[in-house]
Amino acid sequence: MAFFSTLQSIIIDLVVAVLIIFLGLVIARFLGNLTRRILKEFETDRIIKDYSFLTLKIEDLMGNLVKYLIYLITAVIALNQIGITGIVIYILIGLGILTAVGIVLFDVKDYMRNLVIGIFSKKRKKFRLNQxxxxxxxxxxxxxxxxxxxxxxxxxxxxxxxxxxxx
Structure with missing residues (x-):
């Protein structure tokens, strides 16, 4: 009898964890798109381009950041629901952060090189319009x-x- 009650509680925890993941995916997508739309309403990309000459896609970047942050929080809550806590969650969070930092560094590498070279070229006035x-x-x-x-x-x-x- 104890076996069945234990099995029943495990199944309930798994079902709740799956529901948490599903709900988290829906909420993450909704809030990511909402963030993107709000920033588009304020014309964030255009403002940044006009005032800094940078062509960053802040609207998409922030929308994705919100979405993936909610994915991460959802995963932690779901793992906690099924009883995987402590060191496993910390390892998963660490791997997620390490992966995110790696992706950002690879994306920013070429941009930063072009930015630094461009700033030095502007100071030396190497080029001018219609040249x-x-x-x-x-x-x-x-x-x-x-x-x-x-x-x-x-x-x-x-x-x-x-x-x-x-x-």
Whole structure:
């Protein structure tokens, strides 16, 4: 009889954990999209681009951050429901944070290199608008000069975007 009551409590805990995960997925997706929409209403990406010349997609980034943070919280609550606590949760959280940091570092690496090179080039005033340039195999006229990239219009009317690291 004790076996069946133990089995019943395990099954109930598993069902509740699955419901927590399902509810967490729904809430995470909803709040992630809500965050993205609110930031789009405030035109966050445009404001950042206008005032800093950076082309970051803050709206999408923050929406995804909210979504994945809720996923993580949901996973911790579900694991706690089925009795996996303590060191296992800390290991999973640590691995999740390590993975997130790794992904962010890989994404930011190229951007930061282009940003630093672009800032130094701006200070030296190496390029100016409407200047005829030849960068690597590309020859044309500069039509836009950003911190992380420049846009060149070729004689064939093609517009090419060249990152700062290639200047």
């Amino acid at each position: 005829e340039v030849r960068i690597n195999c590309v020859k044309g006229r500069i039509i836009d000069l950003g911190i992380t990239e420049i846009k060149i219009k070729t004689k064939k009317e093609d517009i090419l975007v060249i990152p700062s690291s290639l200047w």
